[in-house]
Amino acid sequence: xxxxxxxxxxxxxxxxxxxxxxxxxxxxxxxxxxxxxxxxxxxxxxxxxxxxxxxxxxxxxxxxxxxxxxxxxxxxxxxxxxxxxxxxxxxxxxxxxxxxxxxxxxxxxxxxxxxxxxxxxxxxxxxxxxxxxxxxxxxxxxxxxxxxxxxxxxxxxxxxxxxxxxxxxxxxxxxxxxxxxxxxxxxxxxxxxxxxxxxxxxxxxxxxxxxxxxxxxxxxxxxxxxx
Amino acid sequence: xxxxxxxxxxxxxxxxxxxxxxxxxxxxxxxxxxxxxxxxxxxxxxxxxxxxxxxxxxxxxxxxxxxxxxxxxxxxxxxxxxxxxxxxxxxxxxxxxxxxxxxxxxxxxxxxxxxxxxxxxxxxxxxxxxxxxxxxxxxxxxxxxxxxxxxxxxxxxxxxxxxxxxxxxxxxxxxxxxxxxxxxxxxxx
Numbered sequence: 070x071x072x073x074x075x076x077x078x079x080x081x082x083x084x085x086x087x088x089x090x091x092x093x094x095x096x097x098x099x100x101x102x103x104x105x106x107x108x109x110x111x112x113x114x115x116x117x118x119x120x121x122x123x124x125x126x127x128x129x130x131x132x133x134x135x136x137x138x139x140x141x142x143x144x145x146x147x148x149x150x151x152x153x154x155x156x157x158x159x160x161x162x163x164x165x166x167x168x169x170x171x172x173x174x175x176x177x178x179x180x181x182x183x184x185x186x187x188x189x190x191x192x193x194x195x196x197x198x199x200x201x202x203x204x205x206x207x208x209x210x211x212x213x214x215x216x217x218x219x220x221x222x223x224x225x226x227x228x229x230x231x232x233x234x235x236x237x238x239x240x241x242x243x244x245x246x247x248x249x250x251x252x253x254x255x256x257x258x259x260x261x262x263x264x265x266x267x268x269x270x271x272x273x274x275x276x277x278x279x280x281x282x283x284x285x286x287x288x289x290x291x292x293x294x295x296x
Numbered sequence: 297x298x299x300x301x302x303x304x305x306x307x308x309x310x311x312x313x314x315x316x317x318x319x320x321x322x323x324x325x326x327x328x329x330x331x332x333x334x335x336x337x338x339x340x341x342x343x344x345x346x347x348x349x350x351x352x353x354x355x356x357x358x359x360x361x362x363x364x365x366x367x368x369x370x371x372x373x374x375x376x377x378x379x380x381x382x383x384x385x386x387x388x389x390x391x392x393x394x395x396x397x398x399x400x401x402x403x404x405x406x407x408x409x410x411x412x413x414x415x416x417x418x419x420x421x422x423x424x425x426x427x428x429x430x431x432x433x434x435x436x437x438x439x440x441x442x443x444x445x446x447x448x449x450x451x452x453x454x455x456x457x458x459x460x461x462x463x464x465x466x467x468x469x470x471x472x473x474x475x476x477x478x479x480x481x482x483x484x485x
Binding site: 160161195231232235252253256257258259260263268287288289290291292293294295 | 377379380381382409411437438439440443444450451452453454455469471
């Protein structure tokens with residue numbers, strides 16, 4: 070009995086490996102198959118049951134910028150939409166994204182999609198995210214866009230952001246800000262020069278070309294929002 | 297026991313076969329890829345990666361088997377990073393579970409999502425000083441590829457934890473107190 074089991078196991082593995090040689094299936098697929106085989110998954114206590122999905126109309130906000138002014142989406146009369154990015158001062162993923170966010174604003178502001186960055190962290194929980202340190206960050210990182218302080222922690226919760234950085238691409242459709250893309254800036258937070266797929270830029274380009282966004286949601290590791 | 301031996305045998309064959317067809321079919325490894333992308337700013341020098349046994353460095357392909365074991369052990373797999381304050385805060389609770397439930401076939405594995413270039417100066421010193429549980433480092437840039445494979449509901453925020461055995465699997469995207477963690481572990485045993 071024992072031997073026959075062994076033979077079956079070996080035969081199965083050999084078959085898998087054989088397929089991987091011939092059909093260019095990668096070892097990654099085998100590993101994935103192993104995960105899928107696992108028992109039924111019960112997901113308990115999902116942290117984010119609310120928040121926006123694709124196609125929802127996002128609410129406007131009125132939050133204080135690092136220059137002291139109050140900023141709302143309605144202030145932008147000519148915007149075709151917005152790149153709303155929840156980010157913060159010191160999360161390594163946020164810091165690694167700073168230059169890319171500045172570059173996105175430089176490219177897409179003139180095309181009608183300006184960046185609006187929002188810091189959702191509560192400085193009482195995350196002392197690196199006080200309003201003063203946000204001002205210092207905007208200065209040192211050369212932010213060319215509003216960097217807003219989500220003082221009441223309401224905006225991030227309404228949007229459903231769970232981490233920094235977390236992007237929401239909005240398109241203005243008859244005065245409503247419709248969510249068109251949610252997720253990551255690109256496929257490699259760690260190394261800008263190793264990026265293969267610029268998810269967010271692709272989505273904006275598609276909107277500008279009058280197309281439907283093809284990849285609507287992506288995932289990335291980020292720092293959990295601290296409130 | 298016999299199951300374990302069977303699996304061991306099968307994996308051995310599997311590795312042999314994968315290695316044997318490597319010429320035709322490149323086994324993906326973000327570690328190698330990363331070095332190809334950027335020669336000046338290497339993620340992990342092979343020297344650092346090889347000359348330490350504190351941390352097991354894997355890409356998703358290397359991590360996946362850890363999340364799909366079907367034996368008598370209950371696995372508590374926690375995703376963390378040295379820079380993640382709520383993660384570091386709850387690590388002692390995972391350490392305590394690993395210690396207190398050792399005799400009940402519970403194994404804690406702490407999977408660091410630190411940037412690999414922080415391995416030598418930040419991660420290894422922290423692990424040496426604070427952790428006794430097994431520590432892995434997931435070095436795989438394609439987060440959009442592997443996050444949904446770990447859990448469809450995971451937004452990518454850490455800390456995140458999987459508690460599973462051959463009967464049940466639960467994914468948590470939040471921090472624990474010791475009591476909460478203990479309760480979840482007890483509930484699956």
